[in-house]
Amino acid sequence: MIYFVVRRLAAAVVTLLVLLTxxxxxxxxxxxxxxxxxxxxxPGIEAALVxxxxxxxxxxxxxxxYLGAVLRxxxxxSFQYEGYRVSxxxxxxxxxxxxxxxxxxxxSLLVGGCAGIIAAVRRGGVLDRIVSVTVLAxxxxxxxxxxxxxxxxxxxxxxxxxxxxxxxDARELVLPVITLALPQLAVVxxxxxxxxxxxxxxxxxxxxxxxxxxxxxVLLYHALPPALIPVISYLGPxxxxxVTGSVVVEQIFGIPGIGRYFVQGALNRDYxxxxxxxxxxxxxIVSSNLIVDALYGVLDPRVRHA
Amino acid sequence: MRWSTRLWVCGLLTGAVWAGQPDVLRIGNGPxxxxxxxxxxxxxxxxxxxxxxxxxxxxxxPDGRPIPAxxxxxxxxxxxxxxxxxxxxDLRWSNGEALTAEDFAASLRxxxxxxxxxxxxxxxxxxxxxxxxxxxxLAPDALAVRAExxxxxxxxxxxxxxxxxxLFSHPVTFPVHRTHRQASGRFTQPGELISNGAYRLDxxxxxxxVGLVRNPYYHDAANVAIERVRYLVTEDVxxxxxxxxxxxxxxxxxxxxSAVKSLRRDRAGELRIAPYLGLYFYGxxxxxxxxxxxxxxxxxxxxxxxxxxxxxxVLYGLGMPAYGWVVPxxxxxxxxxxxxxxxxxxxxxxxxxxxxxxxxxxxxxxxxTEIRYNTHDGHRRVATVVAAMWKQTLGVRTRLVNEEFKVxxxxxxxxxxxxxxxxxxxxxxxxxxxxxxxxxxxxxKNDTGWRNARxxxxxxxxxxxxxxxxxxxxxxxxxxxxxDEVPAIPLYFYVSKHLVSPRVQGWTDxxxxxHYSKDLRLVPSIE
Numbered sequence: 001m002i003y004f005v006v007r008r009l010a011a012a013v014v015t016l017l018v019l020l021t022x023x024x025x026x027x028x029x030x031x032x033x034x035x036x037x038x039x040x041x042x043p044g045i046e047a048a049l050v051x052x053x054x055x056x057x058x059x060x061x062x063x064x065x066y067l068g069a070v071l072r073x074x075x076x077x078s079f080q081y082e083g084y085r086v087s088x089x090x091x092x093x094x095x096x097x098x099x100x101x102x103x104x105x106x107x108s109l110l111v112g113g114c115a116g117i118i119a120a121v122r123r124g125g126v127l128d129r130i131v132s133v134t135v136l137a138x139x140x141x142x143x144x145x146x147x148x149x150x151x152x153x154x155x156x157x158x159x160x161x162x163x164x165x166x167x168x169d170a171r172e173l174v175l176p177v178i179t180l181a182l183p184q185l186a187v188v189x190x191x192x193x194x195x196x197x198x199x200x201x202x203x204x205x206x207x208x209x210x211x212x213x214x215x216x217x218v219l220l221y222h223a224l225p226p227a228l229i230p231v232i233s234y235l236g237p238x239x240x241x242x243v244t245g246s247v248v249v250e251q252i253f254g255i256p257g258i259g260r261y262f263v264q265g266a267l268n269r270d271y272x273x274x275x276x277x278x279x280x281x282x283x284x285i286v287s288s289n290l291i292v293d294a295l296y297g298v299l300d301p302r303v304r305h306a
Numbered sequence: 307m308r309w310s311t312r313l314w315v316c317g318l319l320t321g322a323v324w325a326g327q328p329d330v331l332r333i334g335n336g337p338x339x340x341x342x343x344x345x346x347x348x349x350x351x352x353x354x355x356x357x358x359x360x361x362x363x364x365x366x367x368p369d370g371r372p373i374p375a376x377x378x379x380x381x382x383x384x385x386x387x388x389x390x391x392x393x394x395x396d397l398r399w400s401n402g403e404a405l406t407a408e409d410f411a412a413s414l415r416x417x418x419x420x421x422x423x424x425x426x427x428x429x430x431x432x433x434x435x436x437x438x439x440x441x442x443x444l445a446p447d448a449l450a451v452r453a454e455x456x457x458x459x460x461x462x463x464x465x466x467x468x469x470x471x472x473l474f475s476h477p478v479t480f481p482v483h484r485t486h487r488q489a490s491g492r493f494t495q496p497g498e499l500i501s502n503g504a505y506r507l508d509x510x511x512x513x514x515x516v517g518l519v520r521n522p523y524y525h526d527a528a529n530v531a532i533e534r535v536r537y538l539v540t541e542d543v544x545x546x547x548x549x550x551x552x553x554x555x556x557x558x559x560x561x562x563x564s565a566v567k568s569l570r571r572d573r574a575g576e577l578r579i580a581p582y583l584g585l586y587f588y589g590x591x592x593x594x595x596x597x598x599x600x601x602x603x604x605x606x607x608x609x610x611x612x613x614x615x616x617x618x619x620v621l622y623g624l625g626m627p628a629y630g631w632v633v634p635x636x637x638x639x640x641x642x643x644x645x646x647x648x649x650x651x652x653x654x655x656x657x658x659x660x661x662x663x664x665x666x667x668x669x670x671x672x673x674x675t676e677i678r679y680n681t682h683d684g685h686r687r688v689a690t691v692v693a694a695m696w697k698q699t700l701g702v703r704t705r706l707v708n709e710e711f712k713v714x715x716x717x718x719x720x721x722x723x724x725x726x727x728x729x730x731x732x733x734x735x736x737x738x739x740x741x742x743x744x745x746x747x748x749x750x751k752n753d754t755g756w757r758n759a760r761x762x763x764x765x766x767x768x769x770x771x772x773x774x775x776x777x778x779x780x781x782x783x784x785x786x787x788x789x790d791e792v793p794a795i796p797l798y799f800y801v802s803k804h805l806v807s808p809r810v811q812g813w814t815d816x817x818x819x820x821h822y823s824k825d826l827r828l829v830p831s832i833e
Binding site: 089250 | 341343424427440441513515538539551711712730
């Protein structure tokens with residue numbers, strides 16, 4: 001197990017390095033730069049800014065400088081949010097995205113999990129059909145459609161929830177979390193249903209039934225753990241995606257998470273900000289995959305990391 | 307714990323709905339302000355907040371006229387080259403310290419220092435030596451701005467600039483506290499930022515809101531009615547409208563064109579649409595085929611564009627048809643229109659067809675061109691309609707090319723592939739020069755590549771004149787050249803567009819869309 005973790009960590013470092021390198025050179029290959037704007041800068045001032053951000057050094061030098069700074073824990077200054085360091089921006093936005101993402105994840109696991117189990121157990125019945133249709137709708141309707149509909153219903157018509165904002169009112173969390181959770185919930189339900197149906201017919205479950213164990217025990221202890229494996233492998237990257245925020249949800253509800261940094265950072269050629277969030281996303285993906293792989297062993301005795 | 311998290315926890319514990327507090331003015335403010343350093347800020351969002359946080363020597367009245375603010379009066383010398391601003395005697399910073407003429411002088415020096423990195427420093431070019439300092443040829447100390455005594459600021463100009471007092475309402479001229487004057491200093495956080503306006507900075511949650519609270523040391527604090535102002539980030543115009551409808555905003559940043567019709571029906575009293583000093587135009591790359599040396603083709607393309615239809619059907623009335631270059635209402639301007647603008651549309655088309663054919667184009671050999679714009683639904687719709695008009699009347703074949711903003715700017719500047727490009731210009735100061743200047747050969751944003759010695763000469767002459775009548779005449783002549791040569795096609799003039807809640811009193815439409823929160827009041831909500 002320790003060997004497995006060490007090997008994976010070493011691979012993770014290499015992955016992150018490749019990721020950062022690719023991201024940096026791709027960003028720099030795009031036409032236009034952070035100082036381009038509708039209003040042109042006088043040459044003297046542009047030169048001063050170029051020097052300030054050290055954009056005048058050769059690209060390889062900037063690359064090495066950046067890597068060195070990252071190793072020291074400094075993600076550099078943001079171009080777009082002047083006066084902020086990238087690490088400060090991430091520190092300000094990450095708790096917000098984490099909170100929303102975690103709530104959405106829990107919601108999708110609980111609701112999606114229950115729906116999947118019900119559908120699998122009542123395979124072919126009315127409940128199964130209802131779940132299937134709902135799940136299909138949840139997966140196919142995008143967030144930028146769901147969110148305005150939710151606002152229309154709950155904020156403008158029923159007037160029970162705020163239409164957006166992040167001012168400290170807990171009710172502000174409800175609609176963004178639903179919007180974030182819906183597609184994930186649908187996937188969880190589908191994956192779990194499909195896998196559970198298969199597992200329920202497998203020899204070890206039949207054996208458990210044969211021993212006369214009660215239905216709930218068979219389901220919880222014998223069928224569910226192996227059936228959760230595809231859900232868990234899906235949840236790794238999904239969790240990373242959820243906690244790094246969603247630009248759609250953040251813009252529609254006016255939430256100060258870090259999802260928008262990706263899009264706006266790229267549009268504004270905010271090199272350091274984009275690299276910062278790419279690095280964060282990379283770390284989250286790598287670590288969640290690591291956790292998922294470790295969980296396999298716990299859930300399924302047949303999987304062992306030698 | 308970060309502010310946002312702390313706030314959230316607070317809210318959870320108390321169940322308080324901050325947004326509903328009666329003494330908070332909640333303003334939708336578009337994108338996140340890039341900075342609150344007045345000398346570095348560029349965007350409209352930052353400008354709105356900065357005008358509440360700081361006070362310049364002057365402010366602008368709704369019609370764009372400069373009015374006294376930190377300066378109670380000003381005088382100008384006979385030759386128009388020396389200004390003396392007399393400061394109020396009761397000016398204080400938000401920490402209680404006295405504010406003097408030297409603070410203004412030192413702040414102006416900071417603005418023009420290249421290391422400060424101010425995009426707007428160039429509007430200070432009329433001040434003697436400013437240009438040379440910005441270009442790095444002189445030290446900032448050479449700026450001809452001097453505190454004659456603690457209450458008198460003397461400013462010497464390179465040439466007369468009648469619009470100068472108005473410039474001092476612009477953030478780039480705002481005073482920054484002596485502890486903030488290092489070029490790239492960081493002082494824009496709550497608790498650090500010291501300002502001199504009607505409000506001081508209370509909180510800043512990146513991408514959520516900037517909160518201001520009344521500054522007790524402001525000279526007119528007794529007459530500032532609203533205790534707190536909250537500028538909220540509202541990036542999505544449709545979501546902003548929903549939040550306004552839900553009663554979570556008092557003022558919106560803008561209004562989606564598609565909603566105007568229904569808003570005119572049910573919220574007519576809250577919809578504020580007013581003229582604004584901004585121009586939307588198509589620039590033509592005159593350095594290359596097909597537009598080099600061919601003013602008649604350029605004129606033909608301009609003549610067949612039905613601006614009224616664009617404003618009416620594409621913008622839903624959120625604009626004004628533009629035939630001239632200088633936005634009507636600009637100080638000292640008289641609206642100029644090409645003669646053909648007053649003809650019936652059919653006659654315009656006939657004349658355009660004649661010009662088009664005379665230039666050697668026909669149905670068999672049509673003009674092929676492209677319109678380049680940055681990716682945006684509104685720009686796409688305008689481009690589609692213009693291309694259709696060209697096609698129907700002249701047979702021009704137009705390709706629409708949309709590009710991401712920075713790529714678009716890059717290509718525009720290169721003048722290699724670009725033929726027709728979408729552009730816009732908002733006045734930096736209330737003077738025809740602000741619009742005419744962008745087609746001057748030396749202007750950094752003259753992406754048309756148009757050079758006209760007579761035009762440049764007229765602008766340069768006008769810049770040296772003290773006689774306002776002669777000056778206005780020269781500027782009008784220059785504008786006629788633009789309308790005749792058509793290096794760019796004006797399409798429409800911008801309007802400012804907001805929804806303003808009935809609980810906000812004292813709102814006045816403003817030519818530059820400046821709305822000082824200190825002039826507003828809140829009445830208890832009707833709900």
